[in-house]
Amino acid sequence: MMPTSTAFDVSRRGVLAGGVATAATASVSIAADAAPQSAPASAEPRVPVTLKVNGKSNRVDLDPRTTLLDALREHWKLTGTKKGCDHGQCGACTVIVEGRRINSCLTLAVMHDGEAVTTIEGLGEPGDLHPMQAAFVEHDGYQCGYCTPGQICSAVAVLDEIKAGIPSHATADVAAQPAFSIEEVKERMSGNICRCGAYANIFDAIADVAGEARGARA
C-alpha cells in the first residue's frame, strides 16, 4: 500500500502526479527508487515517459494529456503516423504497441511507459520496404495516401492475428483456427477508413503478402 500522500509529498511507489513534484525538477526521474524533493505545484505538470520507438529507447517529459499519437508526432517527430478523426473512428493513427495494433489517438503516452512501439517508419524505409509497404506500392493501395500508414500497420497486424488464431466476426466456426479469406480481411480491416475508396487495391495488397492470389494482377 502507498503511504498517505499530501499535496507536497510523493510516495516512493511513484505518484506521477503532475503539479506535485515535477515542476521545478522537470527532468528529474521520479521512478520508484528515486523520489524527488518536494516542489511547489506547477501549471504545466510533466511526466517522464520512456518509449522504445522503432527499436530505439528515448525519454521525454510529457504533459499527461499527451496521447501516444501526439507524442510520436510532436515529440519523437515521427509524422508518418497520421491524425485523422482523433477519436478512434478512422484508424489513420494505427501503430503496433508490444506487438498489437491500437489506435494511438485513444491512449495516453504515459500509459505505455517502457513499452515498444512500431510505427510505419519502423516497418521499413525507402530502399528497404516491409513486404506490406511494397505490396501497397505494387497494387496502388491508396490514392491520397493519408490513411496509408495506418492501413499498413493494421494490415501487418491483421495477418499476425489470423496466424495467431484470433477469431473475427467473419469466422464461421469461432472454435476453429481462422483461415485467410478476403471476407476475414474486410472484417478485420473495418477500423481503417479510406476516404479515397482504395479498398479493392488494399485488399489485393494484403492478399499478395498473405500469399493468396487475388484480383486481376495477382
Next chain:
Amino acid sequence: MKAFTYERAATPAEAAAAAARTPGAKFIAGGTNLLDLMKLEIETPRHLIDVNRIGLDKVEDTPDGGLRIGALVRNTDLAAHPRVRRDYAVLTRALVSGASGQLRNKATTGGNLLQRVRCPYFYDTAKPCNKRKPGSGCAAIGGFNRGLAVLGTSEACIAQHPSDMAVAMRVLDAMVETVKPDGATRTIPIADFHKLPGTTPHIENALEAGELITAVTLPAPVTGTHVYRKVRDRSSYAFALVSVAAIVPSDGRARVALGGVGTKPWRVESAEAGDDAGMGKRILAGAKPTTQNAFKLPLAERTLTAVLADARS
C-alpha cells in the same frame, strides 16, 4: 482536454483506495471510451488512476467448472481464449461483433461493462442531457432518437446500452467481482449491475465511489447452440440496432438476451418459458417506442425468431 494529474496503481486495493482519497478521480484501463469523452470534455476527471499494471489480466478455470475473467483481460484475448471459444461461444461472438480490431486490443472486460452511452445528445454538449448534466432535461425524447432504447426508458433518459459483450454476459448469468476502497470485496450479479435510468440516469451501475471491478466470473457452461446475431446499419464496426444473444438447447428452453433495445442489457427470464413463437412479444412487453425507433420491435422479434429457428434446425 481538461488537465489532470496521473498516477499508476500497483494493486487493485491500492487503486480503489487512491480513488476514494482523490476528489474527481477516475480509473483508466483501455481508455478507448474515457479518453474519447475527455477530449470532448464530457468526462473531466481531475485525476487518473492507471490500473493497467495491477494484474487482473488472466482467464482462469474456477473449481465449479466456470471461468474467472480478470477485469483487465482485453476484449481480443477474451474472444480468443480457447475455453471461451469452445464453451462460451456466445461471448466470443458478441466480442468480435463489437468495435474494431484496434479497439478490441485495448478495451478491457471491466471497461466494457462501464462504457457510456452513444446517444447523440449525450455527446452534444450544447444540448441538455440528464446523464451528462443531471436535471438539464433530455433532448433525445422528441429529438433524433432512431437508434435509442424502447425498453427500460424513463421520462429522463432513453439512451440504449451500447455493449455487445454485456448482452452475452447477461445471458451467461455472469457475476461481477469488485473491491472497495476499504479493501472489502463483493460480487454483483450482472442482472443487478446495470441500473435503469429512472429519475437518476447519471447513475448507471451498482458501483460505489472508488469501487473497482476486479473480475467477471461465468458459471459452468450451458449446453446448447451459442448465437450472437447483431443487426446494424453497416455490416462491421457499428453499434447494434438490435442484437440477440442466445443459448439454444436442441430440445428445451432457450436463454435469450437482447442488445440495442434496452437502457441496459435486456433479459426477461420469465419470458423464456413457453413457446418460441411468442417469446419475442413476451420479452418486448412494455416497450415504449418513439415514432423513429418503433421499427426495433418487429426487427427484434424477427431476429429472435430467426435465431431460434436456425439454432433448432
